[in-house]
Amino acid sequence: MTRHEGTAAVMPWILIVEDDDALRDTLAAILAFEGHRAVEARNGVEALARVRAHAMPALIILDLMLPVMDGRSFVVELERRGLRQNTRILILSADPEVHAKAARIGADAALEKPFDIRHLLQEIERLTQSAAT
């Protein structure tokens, strides 16, 4: 895994936006197990608060069907605020049309639930590396 070295003291981190408590906890546990720093949010509004409070994450793992503010609106809002450039977005959704929907909102990748944990980790690896370069 490539990391920013030197003066940029902020360690790359991953934002998980998922409303299902059990799945969010599980995703956080997986990321921690693999040595990533993960921050959790239950919906788009919470996620926006997290990106304001921190520097931008290297990757956002985003569910589409979310209460309060859904995944699509969250991406639109990120773009509106000019925060989209240095962040990769991975959509995780149970929607059978997840790939088409992810492409429509300009996400970098998508996985349909349920997914194989190896695929998830491969995608995370690929996207965080591309974010760093």
Add this chain to the structure above:
Amino acid sequence: MSTADLSFSTPIDLSRDWFMRRLIASLGHLNEAILGSDVAGAYVLNVGLSMGAVIEEEYKRFWEIDRPFTLAEYAHVIVDLKQKIGGNFSLVSKSPEQVVVRTTSCPFDAFVRQSPSLCFMTSSVFGGIAARNFGWAKVALNRRIALGDPGCHVTVYLRRTSEAEAAIGREYVPNIDQASPDIADQLRLMDNVRQLRSRLGEARSRWDEVVQGAADAICVLAPENRVIFANDRWRDLLGVEGAELVGGTLLRLTPPEEREATAAALARAAEGKRVTGHPCQLRHRDGSYRDVLASFGPLRDDSGQIVSTLAICHDVTREREAQRLRDEFVTTASHELRTPVTTIAALTDLMLRGIERNQPVDAEQLTRRLRMIREEADRLALLATDLLDATRLQAGKLRIEETSCDLVELVAAAVARQHDLLTGSDSHTIEMSAPATPVMVAADRPRIEQVLSNLLDNAVKFSPDGGRIRVETFCESTTAYVRITDEGIGIPAQDRDQLFSPFYRGSNASVRNFSGLGLGLYMSRSLIEAHGGTITMEPQAPTGSTFTIALPTA
């Protein structure tokens, strides 16, 4: 008899304008073949005979008589025409043999200018009426009337006296067999017209029957798409009377973004093509839009010329809504089913990875993860049961096994279970009121429990923390009631009709924050109805809802 006897005027509207309008309308009935020989003469004869028939009809309707005119009545009618149509007639004499009228000008000056033979118009009006009422008539003019004429006498002979035989004039008879060839032609023509009219009337009433009896909203559009006719079904479709649509356009009822496509479809129909199943929306009086499948087709006149467009609008709002709910259900069900599966799979993978990497086992962490897997499996099992039940319900295969049980006890048990489910952070309170004595109902115990927990679950789910839920059980004559009132987010008015439909989930944004397949209320209603009961919802002010279950007592 003097003219003084006839000085009164009958208040029938036979104004000159009216007469001229009828006259012009009757021109359409002229037979070209007859006009061929002596155009003007036949024309006048025809119009005069037709107009005479109309005038006679008007007077008989006004006097409410259904018999031939008497002599006095006949004389009245022909002199009365003076007031009605502007001629200058006065009665000279009348007897059973003949009626003599003096006229100084013709009511049809404009026509007279074109052809002097048109003065026969008056003769044929007088003669036609006389022949029908007295069996025979002959009309003679002592001279032709011309512009500025000092006047002439029109004699209507009613009997074949020697004087009548000798007079130079035209004979009129009531039926074709006895008529001279030119009159016979006219009578035949009039007969044809009468038949055509009655066939037209039949066709029109058949058209009315079909159009008004149709299940779809139908209208006829003139060029420029103005509505010139609309049937009664528009009331069901858009909440407007057909007559209210007349004069307006259908396009103004379509949403702006669809207007172009619908205008194009109408234009194709106006060019003679048929358009079927054109999907569009039309605005209801209440402001909402209805989904319709519209068919447009050209209407032609006898010559094949397109004169208007027929539009038939079939309401598919319900089908579209059901389809939308089904589509939404697929998305919701995917989400609800796949999320726990994802958690189970991911947690298992995670634990396997730990083992692969020889990580030391943390007993507490392992227990927590296994519990999570167990909970997610339970969640899936519950969803599977709901889906199966709903499928059975829709197939009519859900069996109800009734036993006698106490509703008070069932409610108390359901409330106790709900209490257990409330987690520490929940601060809902559930208040119960019930009679001290049992309320016995014949019920399938687990099914009623299922309904009660569904309703209680909804009440908790859709209420804010600290919300109060009231559960009342009571009995009135042979009906037992359970009433559950919450102070939750309530149900928007537009959703109330659909509340108990399968896959329905509230349209208020906040409902989207809650999980669920949208089957709970549908199943609850089906189950209660299977017990011979009812379930209803009333909104509460300022917020919240009351659901009432009514079951027959055992």
